Amino acid sequence: MQIQAWPAQQAAQQQLLARPLQQQSQQLTDAVRSIIQAVKTEGDVALRRFSAEFDRVADNPLRLSAERQQQLISGLSDELKQAIETAYGNIRRFHAAQVPQDIELDTQPGVTCQLKYQAITSVGLYVPGGSAPLPSTVLMLGIPAQLAGCPRVVLVTPPGQPQAGDIAAEIVYAASLCGISEIYTLGGAQAIAALAYGTDTIVPVDKIFGPGNRYVTEAKQQVSQDARGAAIDMPAGPSEVLVIADDSANPVFVAADLLSQAEHGPDSQVVLVSPSEALLDAVVVELERQTALLPRGAIAEKALANSRLILTKDLASAALVSNLYAPEHLIIQTRDDEQLLGSLTNAASIFVGPFTPESAGDYASGTNHVLPTYGYSRNHSSLSLADFYRRYTVQKLTAAGMRALGPTIVKLAKAEGLDAHANAVLFRLDVLKSQASQEDVSA
Numbered sequence: 285m286q287i288q289a290w291p292a293q294q295a296a297q298q299q300l301l302a303r304p305l306q307q308q309s310q311q312l313t314d315a316v317r318s319i320i321q322a323v324k325t326e327g328d329v330a331l332r333r334f335s336a337e338f339d340r341v342a343d344n345p346l347r348l349s350a351e352r353q354q355q356l357i358s359g360l361s362d363e364l365k366q367a368i369e370t371a372y373g374n375i376r377r378f379h380a381a382q383v384p385q386d387i388e389l390d391t392q393p394g395v396t397c398q399l400k401y402q403a404i405t406s407v408g409l410y411v412p413g414g415s416a417p418l419p420s421t422v423l424m425l426g427i428p429a430q431l432a433g434c435p436r437v438v439l440v441t442p443p444g445q446p447q448a449g450d451i452a453a454e455i456v457y458a459a460s461l462c463g464i465s466e467i468y469t470l471g472g473a474q475a476i477a478a479l480a481y482g483t484d485t486i487v488p489v490d491k492i493f494g495p496g497n498r499y500v501t502e503a504k505q506q507v508s509q510d511a512r513g514a515a516i517d518m519p520a521g522p523s524e525v526l527v528i529a530d531d532s533a534n535p536v537f538v539a540a541d542l543l544s545q546a547e548h549g550p551d552s553q554v555v556l557v558s559p560s561e562a563l564l565d566a567v568v569v570e571l572e573r574q575t576a577l578l579p580r581g582a583i584a585e586k587a588l589a590n591s592r593l594i595l596t597k598d599l600a601s602a603a604l605v606s607n608l609y610a611p612e613h614l615i616i617q618t619r620d621d622e623q624l625l626g627s628l629t630n631a632a633s634i635f636v637g638p639f640t641p642e643s644a645g646d647y648a649s650g651t652n653h654v655l656p657t658y659g660y661s662r663n664h665s666s667l668s669l670a671d672f673y674r675r676y677t678v679q680k681l682t683a684a685g686m687r688a689l690g691p692t693i694v695k696l697a698k699a700e701g702l703d704a705h706a707n708a709v710l711f712r713l714d715v716l717k718s719q720a721s722q723e724d725v726s727a
């Protein structure tokens with residue numbers, strides 16, 4: 285990998301920080317649109333056809349039976365179950381602290397406003413599984429759904445592991461901890477279409493959560509733009525990380541952190557920004573050494589080909605590079621991390637100091653690993669418990685409240701030229717006036 289100096293020109297800066305695959309290529313949009321259309325018109329038949337075509341699974345049973353779920357779980361070792369339970373505990377603790385509070389408030393006497401939270405009725409969780417099955421993602425999605433109390437939680441994940449039509453036992457165990465038993469062996473854009481529009485086998489859901497490759501992410505965006513589709517959490521595509529490190533950082537740690545995301549897939553991107561040429565040089569050597577030892581080294585190498593090593597004049601400009609890139613994950617390993625932290629904006633999840641690898645947040649520290657990618661961290665947030673609720677308001681005006689606020693509403697409605705709005709208040713004020721004069725007469 286080549287070390288590149290941070291250029292002064294804006295166009296060159298943007299080119300250097302471009303994501304590897306044009307997320308919105310017309311070819312991708314069209315391919316996903318036709319998959320969605322086929323699922324809408326042909327239902328289960330299309331689902332089975334796409335499973336055969338993209339996942340090499342003939343006659344996909346679609347639903348993972350309760351018996352098969354139990355069989356798969358019983359084959360898991362106690363050590364692995366325990367590790368999943370430890371992660372479950374930390375993630376649950378962090379998300380349980382996020383429970384939103386209803387608000388009830390009199391904005392003025394007789395005018396009561398409430399903000400209320402209600403768990404979304406039915407949610408669909410997409411757990412990636414094309415390149416590697418991700419039970420950790422089950423916890424990231426299933427725990428907040430469980431804590432919010434969503435009445436129906438459906439899980440979909442690509443089939444084929446450990447055998448055709450199956451899914452990984454770890455995924456099933458993590459799902460069982462989260463109280464999820466409605467599981468479909470489906471991946472890709474077809475799974476998203478099935479969740480959004482339903483088929484004979486799958487009842488549609490209200491909101492779809494979860495990360496995935498570019499087909500999954502594009503499908504989520506398409507169904508969310510259709511009023512008859514489903515809402516989505518965020519665009520959470522191929523994993524990415526940006527590391528800011530100075531000459532105090534350990535190049536072994538930095539290279540390992542970069543590779544931890546490079547091994548996700550060939551379309552992942554990792555970026556190292558440093559004012560230290562010596563550190564950059566040492567990381568190049570380490571990347572080569574560690575990649576050669578990785579079972580997924582070939583995948584990581586492809587991701588490294590889209591990746592960047594950037595030399596800046598100081599840490600302040602390294603922070604500017606990060607803010608411009610808006611990474612999914614940002615790791616900082618410098619002499620004064622706390623000071624740097626104050627100048628960092630736009631990162632979805634930040635990992636501070638030499639003993640905080642991104643793997644901690646990917647698996648078990650407690651934060652959510654479902655995060656916006658492609659630069660969407662500028663205006664989208666990391667997944668949290670709040671995403672599993674819908675918010676709504678309730679209000680009530682007493683007669684006294686109407687008497688006091690009515691004239692203001694009438695004035696504003698007249699200013700907008702909306703007389704029917706004004707009338708809805710004026711007719712009530714008339715009734716209140718005549719009630720008041722009758723009370724005066726009888727007094």
Ligand SMILES: NC(=O)c1ccc[n+]([C@@H]2O[C@H](COP(=O)([O-])OP(=O)(O)OC[C@H]3O[C@@H](n4cnc5c(N)ncnc54)[C@H](O)[C@@H]3O)[C@@H](O)[C@H]2O)c1
Nearest residue numbers: 338412413414415442471472495496497522523548654655
């Ligand atoms: N941003 C986040 O929060 C986050 C979290 C975890 C994982 N991820 C990312 O999720 C991604 C998971 O990707 P994956 O591929 O391993 O699994 P995936 O489950 O997202 O995708 C696999 C599915 O893609 C479909 N597919 C494959 N090739 C296709 C083609 N040519 N045309 C149409 N559909 C096709 C198949 O149906 C397959 O089931 C990785 O890029 C990983 O980095 C992101």
Ligand SMILES: N[C@H](CO)Cc1c[nH]c[nH+]1
Nearest residue numbers: 418420421523524646653
């Ligand atoms: N790094 C991924 C989010 O981009 C999450 C993950 C799951 N397993 C390992 N990593």
Ligand SMILES: [Zn+2]
Nearest residue numbers: 523544545646
């Ligand atoms: Zn990861």
